[in-house]
Each structure stands twice: as C-alpha cells, then as structure tokens.
Amino acid sequence: MDNNPGATDDDLLLAACRNDQDEMLEDVLKERDVDINHADGLGDTALHYW
Structure with missing residues (x-):
C-alpha cells in the first residue's frame, strides 16, 4: 500500500x-x-517545461 499523501510542492x-x-x-x-x-524522473526541471 502506498502511503504517499499526494503531490509534493516540487x-x-x-x-x-x-x-x-x-x-x-x-x-x-x-x-x-x-x-x-x-x-x-527524466531529469527535467520546471524551466525545461516553462
């Protein structure tokens, strides 16, 4: 069972x-x-997407 509460701020x-x-x-x-x-997971940061 996954105990992850959701997405992190990052x-x-x-x-x-x-x-x-x-x-x-x-x-x-x-x-x-x-x-x-x-x-x-691909090594991309927010700047890569923005």
Missing part, C-alpha cells in the same frame, strides 16, 4: 509549468516552499 511546480498553468504557478511560488532545481 511536483506541483513541475505540473504547473508542464501544463502551462500560469495562475497555479504563481500560487505555488507564493504559497509553498519549492526547490526550483527539482527534477522529474
């Missing part, structure tokens, strides 16, 4: 950039503690 940052969600990106950057250098 995953939300990647998702906002990957899906071109400007408002979500603003919210994530304002309200959450994110690592802008966080990479996904």
Whole structure:
C-alpha cells in the first residue's frame, strides 16, 4: 500500500509549468516552499517545461 499523501510542492511546480498553468504557478511560488532545481524522473526541471 502506498502511503504517499499526494503531490509534493516540487511536483506541483513541475505540473504547473508542464501544463502551462500560469495562475497555479504563481500560487505555488507564493504559497509553498519549492526547490526550483527539482527534477522529474527524466531529469527535467520546471524551466525545461516553462
């Protein structure tokens, strides 16, 4: 059984950039503690998607 409660703040940052969600990106950057250098499984960071 997976005990993962959901997406991490870093995953939300990647998702906002990957899906071109400007408002979500603003919210994530304002309200959450994110690592802008966080990479996904492919090694891509938010900047790769934005």
